[in-house]
Amino acid sequence: MxxxxxxxxxxxxxxxxxxxxxxxxxxxxxxxxxxxxxxxxxxxxxxxxxxxxxxxxxxxxxxxxxxxxxxxxxxxxxxxxxxxWLEQNPEVWRRYRLEVDAFHAGGLPAGYEEAVAGHTGIDAMDAWVRELVETGYLHNHTRMWFASIWVFTLGLPWQLGADLFYRHLLDGDAASNTLSWRWVAGLQTAGKTYLAQASNISRYTDGRFSPAGLATTARALSEEPLPARTPIEPEEVVGTIGARAGLLIHEEDLDASSLLAGQPGLAETLVATAAFADPDERSPLGASSAVDAFTAAVVDDAAERSLDSRGRPAVVLAGAAASWVLDWARSERLDTIVVPYAPVGPVQERIGRLRSDLAADGVSLVTVRRPWDSAxxxxxxxxxxxxxxxxxxxxxxxxx
Ligand SMILES: Cc1cc2nc3c(=O)[nH]c(=O)nc-3n(C[C@H](O)[C@H](O)[C@H](O)COP(=O)(O)OP(=O)(O)OC[C@H]3O[C@@H](n4cnc5c(N)ncnc54)[C@H](O)[C@@H]3O)c2cc1C
Structure with missing residues (x-):
């Protein structure tokens, strides 16, 4: 598709x-x-x-x-x-990661295995799980119904539903996914939940589904208060670009030419380009093979289009571990690696780890945020x- x-x-x-x-x-x-x-x-x-x-x-x-x-x-x-929003409230992501880890480390609730296998007995849910796994996509309205039935009818933790989506959606996105699940569960807009109703499902699926036995009430979940917001960094380019800079693109931002167009003069300074990705960082269970394949292919496609100042396409690194980046930086004798800014999520975590490894090798890391996000x-x-x-x-x- x-x-x-x-x-x-x-x-x-x-x-x-x-x-x-x-x-x-x-x-x-x-x-x-x-x-x-x-x-x-x-x-x-x-x-x-x-x-x-x-x-x-x-x-x-x-x-x-x-x-x-x-x-x-x-x-x-x-x-x-x-x-x-997530950028200003990174604690939500931090807690989500810890909670998903804890569930998969041995705390899976009753009913979870049946739900992810498409054996709940609720025909719509079982069909949607199959569609999610087979296509890597669900319609927005269906995502809302699914999340609501998961939380309020099946009584399953929202974090595990979000993790299931995140592992299988080709568009899996830390902010849209985590916060949409929280919105359905009543955590995002205090006290406001989303209740899936059979009549609404039947109407908007042209009668394909009309599930019986759905929850008739949806009491908002609660959580520990969040800390004060983290302000958005005012600078678009953070860090100092040295004499030998390379661009390293990743799965959060694969259009180097428009990224560089927003920063006049930057493209001409890049002596090398590379790309890396690791969608398995989405979950302790990794990502689906469809997500892995889609991500790898869009990264390859982007690498072809990401030319350095000599017109060479980007090298696709064999892995996302810091050692691959360090080898590339050494082979190109880089003193700076420029990366597109990665918003809160696994790629930001990866780049955070990379920063200290590069620093130990005398290479500085510079982030470039798009004017769209800054504004x-x-x-x-x-x-x-x-x-x-x-x-x-x-x-x-x-x-x-
Ligand atoms: C529980 C739940 C989980 C979700 N998880 C994700 C996710 O992991 N990744 C993801 O990209 N979207 C997620 N969404 C949002 C939305 O469902 C998808 O972006 C949308 O269905 C994508 O299909 P489309 O491109 O045909 O959308 P269209 O209706 O054609 O919309 C055009 C574009 O607008 C954006 N968009 C549309 N609706 C939303 C929305 N509700 N929130 C954010 N952006 C939106 C997308 O970029 C989309 O491509 C989730 C929604 C829910 C309710």
Whole structure:
């Protein structure tokens, strides 16, 4: 369903643009099954920045007025919002990682094995687990129903549901996934939960599913209060670039040319480029083979397009461990490695570990954040509705 190249992502965007206006706002909540065409199917590309949010919004607004494509543009900004929010509340991610580790280290609850095997006896849930595993994708409305039934009908921990999604979704994303599960469970917007109802499921799946026995109430979960927010770093480029700098791209951001275009002069200084990825860092159980294959292929595709100042494509490192990066840095005699900024999640954790290993070898690490994130993230400190008010101004400033 998802061809792992930028060309395929751009083609999917091109095909969807005519439908991003009234068609999308009217039909987007329907889930007709894997052959659906009422949503864009762009998330595996946008999530890895094979195609960027800016490109998507620019293409849509070249065809539709913002008023007509408002719903679609807002959805694209949901991803930005979730990233900006998690960036300011990294403790949520830290706790999630510890809790998932603890469950898999021996604390799995009753009913979990049946749920992940698609044997709950709830026909819709069992079909959705199969679809998730077979295709690496679920429609947004289905993700909401699934999470709600998982938490409120099956009584399973939200963290394990999020982990299941994260391992199998081609678009698996630390912020969108973790925070959407929390939103359904009532942790994200205090006291507000999402209750899946059979009539709604039947209506939006054209009667394919009408599950019986669903929970009729959804009491919000609770948690220890979160610490004060972490402010967004004001600087877009953090660190000092030396005389021999190499660019190292990763699965959070695979479009080097638009990243570098936002930083005049940087491209000309890069004496080497490389790429690395490790989707198995998503979970103690690793990622599905479909996620591994999709990620490896989009990284290979991105490497071909990421040229250094001599026109050489990026080297794809054989692994994501620091030793591979150190070998590459030594072979190119680098004093600096420039990386696209990785938001809160496994790649940020990996880069944090790498920073100290490089420092010990006299190589400094510089992060470059995109203007899109710099402009939008500070506004993601509260709920989505105040953030939404900022979208017209953000679009004016960014999508040109
Ligand atoms: C429980 C749950 C878990 C989720 N996990 C992920 C995840 O791991 N990764 C992920 O990318 N999305 C996640 N989402 C958000 C959303 O479901 C997917 O982004 C969307 O279904 C992707 O399909 P599409 O590209 O056809 O979307 P479209 O409807 O065509 O939307 C266009 C783009 O807008 C963005 N978008 C749309 N809806 C959302 C949303 N609710 N939140 C954030 N961005 C959105 C995506 O980039 C998407 O490609 C999750 C939602 C829920 C409810």
């Amino acid at each position: 998802f061809i792992p190249t930028r060309a395929a992502g751009l083609e999917a965007l091109h095909d969807f643009v005519p439908h991003a206006g009234v068609d999308y706002s009217r039909d987007r909540n329907r889930d007709d099954g894997p052959s659906r065409s009422n949503v864009s199917g762009l998330s595996p590309y946008i999530r890895h920045r094979v195609v960027t949010e800016r490109e998507v919004v620019t293409a849509v607004l070249a065809r539709h007025r913002l008023g007509a494509a408002e719903k679609f543009v807002q959805e694209v900004f949901w991803r930005t919002y979730w990233k900006g 939008a993230w500070p506004s993601a400190s509260r709920g989505f509705f105040p953030f939404r008010e900022r979208i017209p101004a953000l679009v004016r400033d960014l999508a040109e």
